[in-house]
Amino acid sequence: MPRTLSSFSPFIVRALRRALLGAGLALLGATAQAGEIAVIVKTTNSSFWQNVNKGADAAIKETPGHTLTFAGPASESAVADQVNLVENAINRRVAGIVLAPSDPDALVPAIKRAWEARIPVVLIDSRVSDAGKTYYQSFLSTDNTAAGELCAKALIARIGTTGKVALMSYVAGAGSEADRVGGFKRYLQANSKLEIVGPYYSQSQMATAMNQTTDVLAAHRDLKGLFGANEPTAVGMGRALVQSGRAGQVVAIGFDGNQDLQKFVQDGTLEGIAVQSSFRMGYLGVKTVDELLQRKPVPKFRDTGVVWVNKTNLQSPEARAVLY
Structure with missing residues (x-):
């Protein structure tokens, strides 16, 4: 007659249960390989x-x-x-x-x-x-907080510590957005008297970012700087600068590194881009x-990691390793 687990001593029962559990875990691990x-x-x-x-x-x-x-x-x-x-x-x-x-x-x-x-x-x-x-x-x-700070530091180095900066962001509350934009804003607030206009949220739509930037440039003729916080937002921002005739007049910092953004760095529309891998x-x-x-x-x-890319290092091995 077969013996049930309850017929063994408690010590043996515990050992058997551990063995059965281990076998089950091993089987699950094997099937997931x-x-x-x-x-x-x-x-x-x-x-x-x-x-x-x-x-x-x-x-x-x-x-x-x-x-x-x-x-x-x-x-x-x-x-x-x-x-x-x-x-x-x-x-x-x-x-x-x-x-x-x-x-x-x-x-x-x-x-x-x-x-x-x-x-x-x-x-x-x-x-x-x-x-x-x-x-x-x-x-x-x-490290999006550090990357946001890097962009803020680069902007201050070019425009100084007074004036207006527009913040062109993407999806409010997204994890990367909260850290990146948060790092950017906190660094500006702690190290300058720059007035932040925005943020404006493009929903990561290039056309939306372009329209928003066009409106900001028209509404704030004294704007000194712009920050485009992700790829489609920065591309839309760059296109608005070109179409408005303000490229090179307003210092713009972008994020990410596709072909459009590389071109904007090369021609001076963007001061630089922070590029993720x-x-x-x-x-x-x-x-x-x-x-x-x-x-x-x-x-x-x-x-x-993140690499700061501007016109001086655009063709460097470090930059080419992350640009796309």
Whole structure:
């Protein structure tokens, strides 16, 4: 007659339960070793995020047994659509998720679901709120606070400590926006008497940023400086400067490094750009998921760096490594 667990001594029962639990964990780990790694970004309609995809694709080629999917909503403000993409990835039991969260709070329930489903989540670019810290395993990003301070310092060096500066931002409350713009504003307030006009939120739409900048330039003829806080916003800002005839007259600082922004630096429309390593975010995001699936230790935070690029170092190896 078969014996039940209750017929053994308590010591043996505890040992058996530990062994069964260990076997279950090992089985789960083994089944997760190969499979889909889902990279979910804020939008696919941006060369910044396409460069993240290039990095992820390079990493997956070095990671046998895995496949890669890349997805994002139509715009960075379509937060509900991004939540649905994460939920769908969980439902199809992906091996791991690399996520650039569009909103620090709205994505927390979804990454909690992934955690409960034992699907590792690696965040890139933007953080989530403290309520979500337990549910992701690693965060790879520019130190956006320091990057915002870097831009503020460069602006003060060119225009001095008095006058007006317009702040052209993107999606209010996004993790990277809060840190980047917050760092910029705090540095200006602590180290100058510059008056900040704005912020204006483009929703990461180039055309919106262009229209907003055109209006700001018309309303503030005495404006001395501009800060465009992400790629589409900075591109729209640069185009508005050119069309208004104010390029080179108002000192403008941009963020990120696509072809349009490089051209603006070269021709003097922009004083300089702070460039993140978007390729590295995608590459390390996939690599970190793979390390987690192999049960290797990973850092909770990894700074992927930022490079200040202006006309003098635009062609340098350091700049070319991050420009796209």
